[in-house]
Structures are given as structure tokens and as C-alpha cells.
Amino acid sequence: MTADRTIPSIAVALAALAVASPFVPSWVVFIGIIALAKGLVVLGLLVLWRTGLVSFGQSLYYALGAYAVGLAYRYDGLTDAFVAVALAAALAGIVAFVLGFLLAGYRDLFFAMLSLAFSMILYGVLVKSETLGSTDGFAIPVPTFAGFKPGDASGQVMLFVFTAVCTLAACYGVHRYLASTAGHLTTAIRDNEIRVEYLGYSVKRAIHTKYVIAAILAGVGGALVSMSVGHIDPEMAYWTTAGEFVFVAILSGPASVAAPFVGSILFELTRSYAMQYTPHTWHMVLGAALLLVIMFLPNGLWSLFRRSARAS
Amino acid sequence: MLTFVAIIVDGLVYASWLFLVAVGLTLILGVMRVLNVAHGGFYSFGAYTAAWGIGIYFERGFPDAGSFFVLAGAAIAVGLTLGVLIERGLLRWMYDRDEVVIALITYAVFLILEDAVLLVWGVNPYFAYQPSTLLGNTDIAALPFPNYDLALIALALVIGGVLWWVLTFTHRGKFLLAVIQDREMSVFLGINVSRVFTVTFVIGAMLGALGGAVTAPIISVTPGIGVEVIVLAFAVVVIGGMGSIAGAAIGSLLVGLAHAAAVHLLPQIELFVIYAVMSLVLAFRPRGLFSQAQMRRI
Numbered sequence: 001m002t003a004d005r006t007i008p009s010i011a012v013a014l015a016a017l018a019v020a021s022p023f024v025p026s027w028v029v030f031i032g033i034i035a036l037a038k039g040l041v042v043l044g045l046l047v048l049w050r051t052g053l054v055s056f057g058q059s060l061y062y063a064l065g066a067y068a069v070g071l072a073y074r075y076d077g078l079t080d081a082f083v084a085v086a087l088a089a090a091l092a093g094i095v096a097f098v099l100g101f102l103l104a105g106y107r108d109l110f111f112a113m114l115s116l117a118f119s120m121i122l123y124g125v126l127v128k129s130e131t132l133g134s135t136d137g138f139a140i141p142v143p144t145f146a147g148f149k150p151g152d153a154s155g156q157v158m159l160f161v162f163t164a165v166c167t168l169a170a171c172y173g174v175h176r177y178l179a180s181t182a183g184h185l186t187t188a189i190r191d192n193e194i195r196v197e198y199l200g201y202s203v204k205r206a207i208h209t210k211y212v213i214a215a216i217l218a219g220v221g222g223a224l225v226s227m228s229v230g231h232i233d234p235e236m237a238y239w240t241t242a243g244e245f246v247f248v249a250i251l252s253g254p255a256s257v258a259a260p261f262v263g264s265i266l267f268e269l270t271r272s273y274a275m276q277y278t279p280h281t282w283h284m285v286l287g288a289a290l291l292l293v294i295m296f297l298p299n300g301l302w303s304l305f306r307r308s309a310r311a312s
Numbered sequence: 313m314l315t316f317v318a319i320i321v322d323g324l325v326y327a328s329w330l331f332l333v334a335v336g337l338t339l340i341l342g343v344m345r346v347l348n349v350a351h352g353g354f355y356s357f358g359a360y361t362a363a364w365g366i367g368i369y370f371e372r373g374f375p376d377a378g379s380f381f382v383l384a385g386a387a388i389a390v391g392l393t394l395g396v397l398i399e400r401g402l403l404r405w406m407y408d409r410d411e412v413v414i415a416l417i418t419y420a421v422f423l424i425l426e427d428a429v430l431l432v433w434g435v436n437p438y439f440a441y442q443p444s445t446l447l448g449n450t451d452i453a454a455l456p457f458p459n460y461d462l463a464l465i466a467l468a469l470v471i472g473g474v475l476w477w478v479l480t481f482t483h484r485g486k487f488l489l490a491v492i493q494d495r496e497m498s499v500f501l502g503i504n505v506s507r508v509f510t511v512t513f514v515i516g517a518m519l520g521a522l523g524g525a526v527t528a529p530i531i532s533v534t535p536g537i538g539v540e541v542i543v544l545a546f547a548v549v550v551i552g553g554m555g556s557i558a559g560a561a562i563g564s565l566l567v568g569l570a571h572a573a574a575v576h577l578l579p580q581i582e583l584f585v586i587y588a589v590m591s592l593v594l595a596f597r598p599r600g601l602f603s604q605a606q607m608r609r610i
Contacts, residue, residue: 054412102595108411109347113550114594117587120543124584239543243419250416280430287423291402294409294417 004179010171010258014164021160029156030228031268036163037224038248039264040170044214044221045249046260047174051210052190053107057115058245060122061092061215063237065222067126068092070232073140081143081162085223092219093212100208119237126234137233140226156228163224170217171257177213178257182206218245247286251293253300263301317453319572325461327568328468332526333541334548334560335471336519342492342555343512346403347415351520352542353425354394358521359537360433362386362528366440379443387525391518394425399513404506422542430535437532444529464526468564471519475557488512492555547590553600562601566593 021029041058048055065088072078072087099118106114127135142155150158177183185206188196193203226232235241252263274282297303337351365382398421406414447459479485490498491508499505523541531537548567552559567586574585581588593601 052410052412054416106594106598109415109554110550110594110598112412112415113546114591116543117547117550117590117594120587121584121591124581124587127583128580240539246416247419280435281427283423284427284431287420287427290420290423291417294413294420 006256006258007172007175010261011168013258014168018161018164021157022154026156027272029160031272032265033156033160033163033228034225035265035268036160036167036261037221037228038245038268039261040167040221040224041218041245042248042252042260042264043170043174043257044217045245046252046254046257047178047186047210047217048214049249049254050178050186050190051207053111053207053210054246054249055115055211055214056112056239056242056246057117057119058214058218059237059239059242060115060119061096061218062222062225062241062245063119063122063126063232063234064088064092064095065219066226066232066236067132068219069223069226070132070138070140074138079141079144080147081145081159081227084143084227085166085220088219088223089216092215092222096212096215097208100211103211104204104208116239116242119242120239123234123237123239126237133233135234137231137235139231142230143227159224159228163228166220166224167261170220171261174213174217175257182209186210247290250290251301253297253302255299255302259300259302266301314453314455315576318455319569319576321452321455321457321462322575323565323569323572324465325457325568326571327564328465329523329527330544330548330568331468331472331561331564332464333520333523334545334552334564335475335557336516336523337545338549338552338555338557338560339475339519340513340516341549342557343488344407344509345411345414346418346513347411347546348513348516349415349419349542350394350398350421350425351418351516351545352538353422353429354390354517354520355524355527355541356429356535356538357390357394357425358387358524359528359531359533360429360438360524361390361521362525363438363440363533364433366442366528367438370442376442376446379446383443383525383528384522387518387522390521390525391514394521395514395517396510398517399510403513404509407509422538426536426538429538435535437534438528439532440528442529458530460529467526471522472557472561479557544586547586550600551590551593553597553602556600556602559600559602 017032021032041062044061045055045058068088068091069084072084078084078087103111103114126132132138142150143159144150145158145162178186185196185201185203188199189203189206196203196206222236226236248263248267249260251267252259270285271282274285278285293300333351333355336354337348340346340348340351362383365386366379369379369382370376402417402421403414406417409417444458444460447463449456450459450462451457477485479489487498487503487508490501490503491505495505498508524537527537544567548560548563550563551566552561552563567589570585570589571582574582
């Protein structure tokens with residue numbers, strides 16, 4: 001048995017990116033932050049997906065995380081990144097804990113549809129709340145880091161490093177979790193729920209836990225994106241946002257905790273180029289890519305790495 | 313009193329519209345176990361084809377009344393072309409995959425169709441108001457309602473009635489029910505399930521396109537109209553119980569009246585009242601109102 005090198009590899013890759021970040025153009029740093037932050041949301045989907053569940057409503061927690069940051073700034077003047085992320089994680093976690101009691105009883109399409117319904121409710125509330133800017137949303141300032149206030153240019157670099165640290169922490173946590181007994185229940189539940197019950201584990205509780213984990217990751221992702229973009233709006237809760245996360249999850253595949261981030265970086269890069277060169281066929285490119293991946297790479301792009309590793 | 317009449321009539325009109333866009337989805341879901349996200353694409357294609365056809369029709373100065381046939385023709389043409397293309401060309405190779413994966417495949421098709429609409433018709437809005445203004449208004453309790461909207465109620469009743477009649481009283485309808493009940497057993501009994509699937513998908517696609525075609529005269533047809541419709545239709549189908557025509561009807565009524573009541577009494581909740589109803593129904597009836605008990609697989 002070979003030693004598990006997943007976490008050290010991710011750490012090295014992220015460290016390399018962080019070191020390089022001050023020397024690349026700011027738009028690259030920006031895409032990097034967005035990609036890693038959305039990768040966190042997808043990482044949450046991966047945890048759920050391993051149990052065979054697909055949530056079409058992660059945009060709920062993504063938007064909650066973002067609005068937690070926004071509201072903390074608006075009503076309390078809080079701009080600290082650490083506090084913001086903690087708040088976002090807490091809010092997403094609490095909401096998921098409550099909704100989880102209901103959702104943990106659902107499977108397949110019903111789980112997908114009910115989670116979608118919840119995200120659309122939040123969307124409806126946000127659009128109608130004029131104090132929160134309705135469809136326009138509102139702006140939030142460059143975050144501070146434990147009292148330190150960076151300038152505009154260094155702000156993005158700081159935020160990137162911060163995002164990378166969050167990413168590493170999340171990968172480590174999820175990787176440890178998936179390797180634990182509770183984590184191994186994921187695939188067991190997907191394959192045969194009733195036998196898992198016979199083994200003495202509560203399927204409902206296991207799914208509830210995973211749902212909360214996924215929500216916290218989505219909340220943190222939303223908080224990071226909002227701080228980087230500097231603006232939040234209800235579109236973050238809309239179902240197409242959630243569809244995009246599912247898309248990246250399918251693209252990346254469930255094999256490794258690193259896969260969502262690779263998938264997410266590829267996705268954001270493709271998007272920025274496609275938007276520039278073929279703005280009207282961007283969805284078509286996406287759709288075709290999704291079809292091809294589902295047909296020929298059922299385990300996502302990550303299986304390409306696996307295949308080449310085995311060949312060598 | 314006026315508000316009450318307005319809520320009831322608006323609610324019925326909205327419910328009929330919801331039923332028209334949702335019934336094709338529930339049919340495909342019930343028979344094929346495919347959650348067809350591409351339904352939103354059929355809707356936009358139907359709306360665009362109808363609007364474009366109506367534009368040409370009136371430009372040439374054909375008799376006004378014939379424009380309704382243009383709407384129907386657009387729906388049939390779109391449903392046939394896209395339905396056959398997608399079912400025969402793509403979906404039939406995927407039936408052994410997981411339900412959620414098939415839903416994702418149709419999501420991919422939806423994304424492709426969304427941009428296909430842009431490529432064919434461009435980004436500018438299309439207007440096809442003529443069939444709607446042609447019919448004039450009717451006063452109900454001193455409130456004017458467009459006759460076109462009231463005609464939608466009639467159309468929904470006709471479509472629902474025909475579907476119910478076909479499923480209950482015809483041979484082919486009973487084949488369909490058999491396939492819904494037990495796909496494998498139907499194959500053993502000599503039903504050509506693969507053909508049933510194709511026909512169902514094409515009919516479902518036509519109904520989706522019809523939903524778009526009849527909506528075209530009352531909206532401005534712009535890119536992205538399918539995105540909203542697809543989640544609304546999902547909500548209705550989930551409330552009613554997946555694959556149940558009666559369920560879709562009751563679901564539409566529930567959602568339509570709730571939405572109309574919200575619009576007139578409490579506009580703040582208008583946007584999400586539908587999803588609130590859906591969450592409530594699912595909380596108490598996890599598989600929708602008209603659903604059959606499911607066996608748990610070991």
C-alpha cells in the first residue's frame with residue numbers, strides 16, 4: 001500500500017500558486033480566487049454525490065454565505081475576512097442543520113427538487129427585499145485581515161492566499177472525514193441503504209451530517225466569492241447558479257478531494273475565454289462538454305489522471 | 313369582492329398556463345422516468361417559432377383567424393423535430409444510466425438548446441401580440457379580462473381531457489399505463505416499449521412547445537424565457553406527484569391560486585409562494601399529492 005499523498009500534493013500545489021500570485025496579472029488572481037471558492041462548493045457536492053445524492057440547491061448556502069458577509073458589513077461594519085468566513089459557515093451550517101431534518105428523508109430526484117425549492121425561496125425573498133437592494137444587490141468593501149487593511153492590488157493577493165488556506169483546510173477536513181468510518185458510509189449508502197441500517201448506522205443521520213458539511217463549504221465559498229467580487233445579488237441563489245456547481249462536480253468526478261478544484265479552475269478559465277471569443281455559444285460549449293464527459297468519462301476528468309498514472 | 317374575482321380568474325388562468333407547460337414534463341417523467349430539463353428548451357423553441365411564424369403570417373396579410381393554426385403548427389413542428397432528434401439520437405442510449413445522470417444529460421441538452429435559440433433568432437425580442445388582441449376582452453364582475461387568457465383555460469381543459477380520455481379509454485393509452493406500472497413486464501407482454509418511449513417523448517415535447525407557442529402572444533419573446541419556466545413546471549409536477557396527469561392538474565390549480573392570491577394580497581411573497589407550497593406539500597406528502605407507494609429495494 002502506498003502512502004496517501006493527496007493532502008501534501010494539494011498543499012504543495014496551493015503553496016506554489018500562492019507564491020506565484022503577486023507576480024501574475026490581477027485578473028488571473030481574481031479567477032484563481034473565484035475558482036477555488038467555487039471549488040469549495042463543489043467539494044461539498046462531492047461529499048453528497050458519493051452517497052448518490054445530487055443537490056440542485058447549493059446556491060442556497062452559497063448565497064447565504066455571501067449575504068452573511070454583506071449583512072455583517074452593512075449593519076455592523078464588519079470587514080474582517082476571518083470573521084466573515086466564520087459567520088458564513090455558521091449561518092449556512094445552522095440553516096442546513098434545520099432543513100436537514102426534512103431533507104435527509106429524501107432521495108434521488110426528490111432530494112434534488114426539494115433542495116432546489118429551498119434555494120428558490122431564498123431567491124424570492126432576496127429579490128423582494130428592497131432594503132437589501134432587491135435584484136441589484138449591494139456592494140461590499142475589500143476585506144481586512146485581523147486588523148490589517150491591504151491596498152486594492154495587494155488586497156486580491158491577500159484574499160487569494162486566504163482562499164488557498166481555506167481550501168487546504170477544507171480539503172484536509174473532508175479528506176480525513178471521508179477516510180473515517182462515517183465517511184466510508186457514503187458509498188455504502190449509495191450502494192445499499194438497508195444494509196447500512198442493518199450494520200447499525202443511521203442512514204438519516206449520516207446524510208444529515210453530509211448535508212451540513214456540504215452547506216458549510218458552500219457558505220464559505222459564497223463568502224469568499226463575495227469578498228473578491230465586492231458585490232452580492234440574488235442571482236447567487238438562483239437555480240442556474242446551483243446547476244453550474246453540479247456541472248463542475250460532474251466534470252471533475254468524485255474520485256478525489258482535489259478533483260473539484262482542478263475542475264473548477266478549468267471551468268473558470270474556459271468560461272473567461274469563451275465569454276470573450278464566443279459569447280453566444282458559451283452555453284452550447286458547456287452543454288456539449290457535459291454530454292461528452294457523461295458519455296465517455298463517467299467518473300469525470302479526474303479519471304484521465306488516473307488512467308495516465310496507471311499507464312506509466 | 314373584486315379582489316376575490318380577480319384572484320379566482322387570474323388564478324385559473326395562471327393554473328391553466330402552468331398545466332400546459334407542466335403536463336408534457338409529467339408525461340415524460342411518468343412513462344420514461346426521465347426528468348426532462350430540456351423541456352424549458354422546447355418551451356423557448358415553441359415560443360420563438362410561433363412568434364416568428366406569426367410575424368411572417370401577418371406580414372403576408374393572411375386571414376387573422378388562421379393565426380391560431382400557426383401557433384399549433386409551430387408546436388407540432390418543434391415537438392416532432394426536437395423530440396425525435398433528442399430521443400432517438402441521444403436519450404435512448406442512456407436509459408441504463410442513473411435517473412439523476414439522465415436528468416443531467418437533459419440539462420446539457422437544455423444548455424445547448426438555449427444557445428441554439430440565440431443562434432437562430434438572435435438576441436432581439438420578438439412580438440406576436442396579434443392573436444391575443446384579436447380576441448378582445450370580456451368583463452367579469454366589472455373587471456376586464458382578455459379573452460385570450462380565458463381561452464387558455466379552455467385549452468388546458470381540452471388538453472387535460474384528451475390526455476385523460478386517451479389514457480383511460482384507448483388501447484394505446486392502456487399500453488402507456490402498463491409501461492408506467494412495470495416496464496419489464498410490459499416488454500414480456502409484447503408491448504414495444506422503445507416505440508412507446510419515442511412517441512411519449514415526442515408528445516411531451518409537443519406539449520412543451522405548445523406551452524411556449526400559446527404564451528408567445530402575451531409576452532415579449534426574449535432569450536432566457538425557458539429558464540424560469542422549467543423550475544415552475546418542476547414545482548407543479550413535484551407537487552402533483554411525478555407522472556400523474558391528475559396530479560399535474562391539481563398541482564397547477566394549487567400553485568395558480570396561491571400565486572394569484574399572493575399577487576393580489578401579499579405581493580412581497582409572490583416570487584417564492586410557489587416553492588413554499590411545494591416545500592409544504594413535500595414535507596407532508598414526500599412523493600407529491602398523487603403518488604403511489606414505492607417499494608424499497610434491497
